[in-house]
Amino acid sequence: MSTKSTKLEQASKWDTICFPVEVVPLVDLLNEPYLLPSDRNWAVVGEMTPGRKTIFAMQSGEYTLIPNALVREVADRELPGHKLSASFTDRGEFSLSIVMPDEVSEIATTGISQVRDRLFRSLIVNNSYSGKTPFSLQGSAEWEKEVTGRRTEMRVSYFREICTNGLMGWADDYYTLDEYLNWLAAGKPTKHRKIQQEREAEPVERADQRITHEHEILIERKFHHKGLNLDVFRMHLQQAFQQFMKRSHSLTSSIYKELAHKPVEGDREKLFTDTKLPKKLAAIALERLAHEETLLQTDANMWLAYNAANYALFNSKSSLAINDRYRQDEQMFHHFAELAMQ
Incomplete structure (x- = not known):
């Protein structure tokens, strides 16, 4: 968690977040000889503002930097017609929403509204x-699931166009709506069925294919920027983008429609404080909900409430890192889904 309260900056052009960045030996940046730590003696240096360089972090010699320019290269090749909506900080944190041109749904659009909820x-x-x-x-x-051969x-x-926010597909780890509802009813246990099924699955024999160290890194639950081969990484990213292009529907979008059918009732202030949002962000969410009611000419529902909370979280000053x-x-999404489906 960051200790500095930060409002995320926004960008719609790749050039804004694809500035020069590299990992260099710290000793090369010092005017005098110093005794340096043995574990972190390489500096991640970027030029976010032309003529002004920033040291974003100190890393070990095994650290592998993944530049945004690499993501851009693969996106330009595999995601035709996309647009970028990026949130970032001046400390080198990035959330890149790569938006496809095909509209997939309208959730809260009403017949009397001149604004579409696209x-x-x-x-x-x-x-x-x-x-x-x-x-x-x-x-x-x-x-990637190289070890078991399963994807x-x-x-x-x-x-979402009217609030320009990216919404993560938090329900897509579940196969069916019933399975997701059962998980909610069970109190949202950490180990859900999909993960258990994958752990119980018999490994597929891959005698004719050598599993490289780079492949193994990519399947770890927590991604590590250590000893990566960027050529192998680029190949995996390309395959992942291709897999994404084959999907046109997700369980998450079905949950959105369920949220839209559930009206907000009772104490709205309590609705947002129950999400565990900090008090100031909860107040911003309350204001955003009222704004979207007017904008869309509709009564408040759980879909608008979730988006109001999401808007406050990503468009307000906060000490939270991206x-x-x-x-x-993610916690808020499941919270509102649980309220809507009781």
Whole structure:
């Protein structure tokens, strides 16, 4: 968690977040000889503002930097017609919503509203030059299953036009709506059925294919920027983007419609404080909910409430790092889903 309260900056152009960045020996940056720590003596240096260089972090010699330019290269090749909606900090944390041109749904649009509540398929990439947010794709490091030969279906995230926020596909780890509801009813245990099934599955024989160290790194639950071969990484990222392009529907979008059918009743202030949002963010969410009621000419429902909380979380000053904001967003999504489906 960051100790500085920060409002995320926004960008719609790749050039803004694809500035020069490299990992250099710390000794090369010092004017005098110093005795340096043996474990972290390389500096991640970037030029976010032309002519002004920033040291984002100190890392070991085994650290592998994943530049945003690499993500851009693969996106330009595999995701035709995409647009970028990026949130980032001046300390080198990034959340990249790569938005596809195909509109997939309208959730809260009403007949009397002149504003459409449009959703577009999106692929969310989180990256960091500071080390605070490990690289993830759709909120997970598990986007390859080389050991078992099984592929989990890629989550589908969404971009909501009227609030310009990326919405992660938090329900896509479940096979069916009933399975998701059972998980909610069981108190949201950590180990859900899909993970258990994968652990219990018999490994597929791969005698004719050598599993390299780079492959093994990519299947770990927590992504590590250590000893990566960027050529292998680029290949895996390309395959993941191709897999995403094959998906047109997700369970998460079905949950959104369930949320939209459940009206907000009772104490609205309590509704947001129960999400564990900090008090100031809960107040911003309350204001946003009222704004969208007017904008969309509709009564408040759980879909608008979830989006109001998401808006407050990602558009307000907070000491939460980007990774921590997504963790809280996941908790809020399941919280509102549970309220809507009681």
